[in-house]
Amino acid sequence: xxxxxxxxxxxxxxxxxxxxxxxxxxxxxxxxxxxxxxxxxxxxxxxxxxxxxxxxxxxxxxxxxxxxxxxxxxxxxxxxxxxxxxxxxxxxxxxxxxxxxxxxxxxxxxxxxxxxxxxxxxxxxxxxxxxxxxxxxxxxxxxxxxxxxxxxxxxxxxxxxxxxxxxxxxxxxxxxxxxxxxxxxxxxxxxxxxxxxxxxxxxxxxxxxxxxxxxxxxxxxxxxxxxxxxxxxxxxxxxxxxxxxxxxxxxxxxxxxxxxxxxxxxxxxxxxxxxx
Amino acid sequence: xxxxxxxxxxxxxxxxxxxxxxxxxxxxxxxxxxxxxxxxxxxxxxxxxxxxxxxxxxxxxxxxxxxxxxxxxxxxxxxxxxxxxxxxxxxxxxxxxxxxxxxxxxxxxxxxxxxxxxxxxxxxxxxxxxxxxxxxxxxxxxxxxxxxxxxxxxxxxxxxxxxxxxxxxxxxxxxxxxxxxxxxxxxxxxxxxxxxxxxxxxxxxxxxxxxxxxxxxxxxxxxxxxxxxxxxxxxxxxxxxxxxxxxxxxxxxxxxxxxxxxxxxxxxxxxxxxxxxxxxxxxxxxxxxxxxxxxxxxxxxxxxxxxxxxxxxxxxxxxxxxxxxxxxxxxxxx
Numbered sequence: 143x144x145x146x147x148x149x150x151x152x153x154x155x156x157x158x159x160x161x162x163x164x165x166x167x168x169x170x171x172x173x174x175x176x177x178x179x180x181x182x183x184x185x186x187x188x189x190x191x192x193x194x195x196x197x198x199x200x201x202x203x204x205x206x207x208x209x210x211x212x213x214x215x216x217x218x219x220x221x222x223x224x225x226x227x228x229x230x231x232x233x234x235x236x237x238x239x240x241x242x243x244x245x246x247x248x249x250x251x252x253x254x255x256x257x258x259x260x261x262x263x264x265x266x267x268x269x270x271x272x273x274x275x276x277x278x279x280x281x282x283x284x285x286x287x288x289x290x291x292x293x294x295x296x297x298x299x300x301x302x303x304x305x306x307x308x309x310x311x312x313x314x315x316x317x318x319x320x321x322x323x324x325x326x327x328x329x330x331x332x333x334x335x336x337x338x339x340x341x342x343x344x345x346x347x348x349x350x351x352x353x354x355x356x357x358x359x360x361x362x363x364x365x366x367x368x369x370x371x372x373x374x375x376x377x378x379x380x381x382x383x384x385x386x387x388x389x390x391x392x393x394x395x396x397x398x399x400x401x402x403x404x405x406x407x408x409x410x411x412x413x414x415x416x417x418x
Numbered sequence: 419x420x421x422x423x424x425x426x427x428x429x430x431x432x433x434x435x436x437x438x439x440x441x442x443x444x445x446x447x448x449x450x451x452x453x454x455x456x457x458x459x460x461x462x463x464x465x466x467x468x469x470x471x472x473x474x475x476x477x478x479x480x481x482x483x484x485x486x487x488x489x490x491x492x493x494x495x496x497x498x499x500x501x502x503x504x505x506x507x508x509x510x511x512x513x514x515x516x517x518x519x520x521x522x523x524x525x526x527x528x529x530x531x532x533x534x535x536x537x538x539x540x541x542x543x544x545x546x547x548x549x550x551x552x553x554x555x556x557x558x559x560x561x562x563x564x565x566x567x568x569x570x571x572x573x574x575x576x577x578x579x580x581x582x583x584x585x586x587x588x589x590x591x592x593x594x595x596x597x598x599x600x601x602x603x604x605x606x607x608x609x610x611x612x613x614x615x616x617x618x619x620x621x622x623x624x625x626x627x628x629x630x631x632x633x634x635x636x637x638x639x640x641x642x643x644x645x646x647x648x649x650x651x652x653x654x655x656x657x658x659x660x661x662x663x664x665x666x667x668x669x670x671x672x673x674x675x676x677x678x679x680x681x682x683x684x685x686x687x688x689x690x691x692x693x694x695x696x697x698x699x700x701x702x703x704x705x706x707x708x709x710x711x712x713x714x715x716x717x718x719x720x721x722x723x724x725x726x727x728x729x730x731x732x733x734x735x736x737x738x739x740x741x742x743x744x745x746x747x748x749x750x751x752x
């Protein structure tokens with residue numbers, strides 16, 4: 143009897159979880175399906191779930207009208223570049239906080255995270271002016287810098303929590319074995335922290351890839367990533383749903399695939415340390 | 419050469435003075451054991467020598483050079499940690515080779531020294547395994563191998579046997595002692611286990627609350643404890659400390675007599691009492707006795723002794739084995 147109840151509970155939870163997942167995933171599913179509809183089918187009322195006439199014309203027109211691969215390349219450069227730069231800054235910062243803390247360490251960490259609570263629009267004007275004066279507007283370098291800075295608190299915080307899990311005496315053993323600081327980090331700390339660093343990198347790539355506010359406000363044509371690519375389909379003539387959906391599908395496909403293949407790492411990274 | 423001198427060494431953690439003042443000399447080739455209860459500062463003192471903690475004052479000289487401001491890598495010491503602290507992502511071979519790699523040694527030198535250390539410690543068959551695939555004793559040997567391979571001026575051991583079971587601890591104790599006899603290198607060993615201290619040390623440093631209570635050879639501390647703390651700490655079972663002392667011991671605030679220095683008899687003796695508990699160890703028997711007018715006394719008899727709980731017994735301490743202590747707890751020497 144007990145076994146039957148457990149199986150029933152399991153099925154109930156499974157169905158519930160699938161329903162919630164489908165509800166969350168539905169907008170993306172709808173967007174992808176709409177990208178294969180004609181413009182007419184896309185605005186049908188009542189809406190058609192599946193495309194009545196499947197077509198690839200939206201993808202062709204999007205690619206011919208604006209250069210998808212150029213925007214894709216820009217997204218890859220700024221997401222990858224900002225992730226690497228954030229890691230270079232965050233690893234020593236997290237090391238210091240985890241293994242050489244002072245009385246102020248926790249306060250500094252909280253202050254860093256608190257900057258994420260401020261609306262970005264509050265500093266849009268000063269950042270814009272700084273970028274303009276430093277000739278960083280519409281440059282890949284400028285975007286890389288701003289994305290590094292806005293996600294740095296999260297990268298530092300995640301690495302800090304991973305580093306705290308590493309036994310200090312292993313690092314002390316490396317010091318006794320003659321390792322100076324950079325060798326201690328490169329030969330001992332980083333190899334042991336690879337799962338944590340991988341999760342942090344994945345999360346940062348996703349955040350940087352999806353970042354729209356700064357990429358829209360600080361670019362024109364030269365350094366515009368895929369977020370600007372999507373926004374360009376919100377035209378004054380009206381919304382072309384099918385083409386907009388096709389542009390969105392092309393923009394999010396790479397990051398969806400990355401997330402799908404690395405979902406275990408992502409989940410592990412986000413929940414690590416939650417259970418002791 | 420591995421002569422270590424601590425001069426007026428102090429250590430504060432914030433406002434808390436964990437080591438007020440330590441002066442100590444460790445001769446080249448000596449096996450010195452720091453022993454004391456938990457929190458007495460023995461590990462802190464070892465870490466100060468290692469350079470893993472900064473001193474708050476004083477000098478630490480290794481072969482005449484003050485290294486108090488030097489990082490661990492520059493002191494020429496090796497350390498074996500209680501948790502072994504092996505690198506989990508490296509094989510046994512690479513764990514042992516790591517110090518040589520940090521020193522910039524050539525591949526040939528690294529290979530030959532690693533193989534020699536592995537042979538010494540019976541690790542040759544395990545060189546390609548990871549630490550996670552080894553038993554506790556094997557991991558401890560790898561930690562020792564990693565320490566010996568760089569031929570340091572001195573070895574530092576921080577309670578290396580605490581995580582092992584009793585049988586393995588006994589075996590490793592002998593191996594470490596043999597290693598010391600072979601290498602003849604200075605060893606500074608921290609333990610809370612006085613059996614390890616008594617059996618392994620050339621010299622024991624007894625610590626209490628950051629202060630050195632006494633320094634001496636094991637038998638010196640055993641036979642001539644300088645104060646009540648050392649008398650009660652060294653020796654198992656604990657020395658019987660009686661305060662106020664029974665008649666005939668005027669001038670002393672406390673007297674002490676070891677359980678093995680009390681003779682037991684059925685019919686006569688200096689003190690009478692009743693056996694509360696008898697512990698039969700096979701080689702010895704321990705009796706916990708309620709002595710009249712004195713209190714709880716522990717006595718040790720060799721082999722099996724025909725006494726049980728509830729029996730009456732007479733005790734006679736050996737007169738020349740009674741220790742006398744004044745009101746400050748210091749030993750009264752004749």
